[in-house]
Amino acid sequence: MTHADTDEPPAVRAKASGVASVKADAAPGATDWLAQQQGTVRRWLLSAMGLGAAGTVLLCVQAGLLAWALNAILLQKAHVRDVLPAAAAFVLLALVRAACSVQARRFGFEAGRRVVADVRMRVLEQFRARGPAWLARQSSADLITRTVDGVDALAPYYARYLPQKAAAVLLPLIVLVAAFPADWVAGLVMLVTAPLVPLFMVLLGGVAERASQRRWVTLLRLGNQFFDTLQGLVTLRLFGAGARRRVLLAERSEAYRRETMSVLRVAFLSSLVLEFFAMVSIAVVAVLVGFRLMWGDVAFTHGMFVLLLAPEFFLPLRALGALRHARMDAVSAAGDLAALLESTPPAAGTASAASSKVVAPAHPPRIEIEDVRFEYAPGRAGLDGITMDIPAGRTTVVVGASGSGKSSLLRLLMGFHEPSRGTVQVEGHALDALDADTWRARIAWLPQRPHLFVGTLRDNVRMARPDADDVALERAARAAGLDAVLRELPHGWETPLGENGYGLSGGQAQRVALARAWLRDAPLLLLDEPTQHLDEASARAVQEAIATLRRGRTVVQVAHRLDAARAADQVVVMAAGRVIEAGAPAQLIADRGAFFRLLQNEEAA
């Protein structure tokens, strides 16, 4: 009837998940947020609690049966066949109780599952609402951890912790109600010790919990530092710093151990108190019942009954202690998730709700940008009042230092940024009046580092036009120079790419992006320094492929090497989110302005 409390001390339990977030104290809103999520799964939680209560009622019946049978054996020397029905009923009830606990756990699990599915869906919705520009500025490892491990950490809280928390209040009450009529003295002992436990738990537990939470965070940080050291092994070897680092590691964990142990000596007092009351109440019940039995004040059946119930009285509370880490994990994850989900995202080009939107033109568009300002955050402008005219079917090259707003401009054109001021006109239509999907369908984009998705090479190219047939695919591959790459790959079009897939070199990945652009066959081509990270030979090849691709399209090209700019129809020089110069390259060189100075600098290097 008893379970061991498998409390894994929280202070030695640090999750192995990669970039576990380390915050000294979880946001105060975290617990509120956890409580809010409870609403949708209340039904399941209540069912789990109900079954737990039913199990305890059955337990009381079992205790009664056992006490009765022992009484019969002890005082009446009962025959085996006299106690057989009671023993059989006892085992039968044990079966029903086991079924109850399995089912209760299932209900609890369902609650956890629903919260996980719901929160993960909202996280993804949030990602979509905030848009690619926001995502690009975040640490992707951190977002993955939050979305996968962080959300997963919520499940045990709802599945196990909350039902157990309710049980810790409800079940002792049931035991008490059962014990009182049997022996009011023992009932009184329980009743007196019971409120002392929560009282001491609050007094000591609050202190203890805060202390162990801080320890837990420190341990997490220590773990992160250790694994961070492993990732820096090469740097350590290069500087011959391995031995020193080892000393540091040893010192840190030694210091941590000393500090922790001195804190725990106090922190564990709270569980000492709980254990003390649980044990003392059993002992006191046993001794009191024993003497009253001798004096004949109480029947053996009743005395045995309360002795059997005494350990059960404190059991739910002890089991709750074992689940404390589930709560800590959830609170820490909830802090992150609440921050992510509850701040209202800046509108980021998702406002394409209206169906009366204009269908974007299918021919190479002319784009006029008028005094556009865009802010990442209040006061941090990505674009600060730019005005430019991008002629149809021509190439506009945008140059400028990093951070000058070149990439923001491309994202603006893709509709990933919502300007706070000014207008973007496409063929005379305001960009936000165009149907966002058809507008994006008119764009092909070559980023600096194209992303390769988990899937085959075919999937990766075909995503640019899902209805493309194999002939179109082959044609795009040839035009992009991807056919040469294909011949080298073990499984050709079926080669798996992405994480854990075949690792393509930068030049090969860029050819995949080029093939996507060919397949897309879009009238507006956006180039974001696609040759930046390539070696000379690959850069040349990609540039040649781009030269054919750009014909007859409106091209906006962000360039860091200025030889591209010399051949452009128009050059736009940007600095600090503004356009500082625009015009034909020859004209700009003649003017000896900003573009000319950039050219000078580049040749100097």
Added chain:
Amino acid sequence: MSASVTGPLRRFWRVLGSQRRWMMLGVLVSLISTLAGIALMAIAGHFIASMALAGATGAVLNYYTPAALIRAMALLRTGGRYVERLVNHEATLRVLSRLRLWLFDRLLPLAPARTGFLGSADLFSRLRADVDRLEHAYLGIGIPIVVALLALPLVLAVQAAYAWPVAVLTAVAATAAAVLLPRWLIVRSRAPSEAMVRDEAALRAEVGDLVRGAAELRLYGADAVREARIHALTDAQQMRLARLDALQERGQSLIPLLAQAVAAGTLLLGAAAARADRLAGPDVVMLVLLGLAAFEVLAVLPEAFTRWGATRAAAARVFDLVDAEPAVEDPAAPAEPPSQPDISLRGVRLRYAEDAPWALDGVDLELPFGSRVAVTGASGAGKSSLAAALLRFQPFEGGRMMWGGRSITDYATDDVRAAIAVVEQRTHLFDATLIENLRVARPDATRAQIEAAVHAAQLSECVAALPDGYDTWLGEGGAHLSGGEARRVAIARALLADRPILLLDEPTEGLDAATAQSLMGALATLAEGRTVLLITHRLEGLSYLVDRRVRMERGRIVADEAVASVSVASCSDRFSTTH
């Protein structure tokens, strides 16, 4: 279980060394408090039964001893639990520290040739999970199993002393609970556990795609499809989790069920024995309660045995990683490092595996002290292999590599590296303060030396802008430096290390042109008065650092040409006169 099955865990046990004393102490204290808990219930049962009998028959009874025993057991249990938790914490923290240092000691000589797994997010997170498992092996496996193994025979002995059939019954049920049930659980949960690991990896990859490829997905209108896939994966993952959870709960509720069946059996056996006057009534009560309480130690066994398999696998994987031979061993009697390390390569060949193609296929290169050479070539041409051979991270198989006129293999590898300052392409910034990060290169650097290096690396402005200056926490928990700033930290480290040879590995790769250009001054200062080996896939913008350029293709040097000698200063002069 055969030796090969327990092998990794036995080895893990040996690794723990002197910390094992703490673990054994923890087991002892746990055993005492567990037995006290069991005894408390058994004695209490016996006591009240005797008292009831005494009350009914009016017999005289020594009630002081059992009453005192009950109180003693209650206190022993309470105090024991407190001490047990403290000792087990102490032991766990000691194990943790010991294990990490051991891992560090084993992995350091393997980097980077045998530690490729550190660079893979997937393998690295698996290593973390494995180490985490081992750190919790003592609490999760050691304590429950050892305590059960020690406590159960004692309980059985007591039962046998009173009524051997009860002991047999308990032994049978305990075997079912402790041996058969866990085995069944392990078998049944293997497939869903493995599938769950796959689900999780797939989930991670899909979310990664959604985050990193957000722009492409939005542009191609594919984000909804991706989100649907993530939801489907979440459902699949949760379904498997549900199956595992139900399995575990079924296993866990089976143990109390068995305990209660044993109680019922004891009751019947006791009734028969009491009626035949073979057993006193109070002894029957005691035996029933003893059996119920004894199963307490078994309740944690299914989980412990489930962890056993996972922990054994984790230990095996970790040993697998650390058992690799270092790629390059030090000679038995290393030579004194030369004062002037001239470098000379003759027909040097290198490959990464027996059946791999030659990464270096006969490289001839003269690098007398003070020479400044760029090694260029496409990726895969052998540039990085050349650097790895020189740094003694990778062994070369053919040819000769001379270091100050003697074979480089005569020197300790640390001594060779101590002459080379490397500006890595991806330098590692430790999760520590800026100053600690700089002192990696020279622990005894004075404040003045550090400031000078920071100034020369053009990092001063960045330091001034950091919230806590030199004491700003970098990396994981702190401020993240931009690519250019990180590179400047690497340059400052190389300056602090102050070594005769400078190896620059793509020093401007990944930086935009303006940032790359702004590093010119810092790199030029760093290069002054040293042998310079510059590795880059394109020399453009870096030619001021070198006066010679060799081009590599397929592991060979195919061109060796002079580079027009230009200093940074004369660079801009020349430009302004020609335009």
